[in-house]
Amino acid sequence: MSERLLIAMVGTQDSGKSRTWLELFKKFAEIDSGFFDRNKFRAEFSSGSHGNVRTRNKVYTFKLTDTKFVKLFLICGSLEESKDNKSIQEFIKNNDEFQQANIVLCSIQYADNMLDKGTTLDYFISEGYHIYIHWLNPGINGKKFEKDCDLVNQTQHKDNAVLEIYEVEKDVFEPRIQSIVNYIYDWAIPRL
16 A cells, blocks of 8 residues: 555644544554554553553554554654654654554644644655644644634645544543544545
8 A cells, every 4th residue: 555644633732642542542442352462552551541652663553354454653742742852754764664554643743833844744744645633622722723724724725634623621532533443444445
């Protein structure tokens, strides 16, 4: 499969990006009973606690049907928030696991310059990825939300980009998680 998909969680710090990946992986385990075992998750991850998902530079395999699988690569904890200040290009350089993935799950810190050249989102747009973005809690933490901001404008005019905006309620994940799962199926099944 030459086409690739980016599923991005965009939000300010502590908006729920990492927690969304945790809840998504729990949903994968409900759908695909072998998900945790096949991907060698530790017990504390699959427990009912809030837990955390960490980027481990590995590909996760998710079973869509009895014969169809997708390979996922997770970049959890936005690079824009990280202390080592790596760009996406530095992060994935010589990363064979990243190159194998059909779908990249990526946290992206909301910032006014998030579409500038060299940013994480710019990389995926420039590389021709299909883009599916969940923008979490726009307008919180003093950030002004404008319907005609660059993020909205850039995604509205692309055939391969979808932007969904979510006002996240604490511990309410199911609608967003189901939306992501549905998008993965709709995108991947015809391409496998």
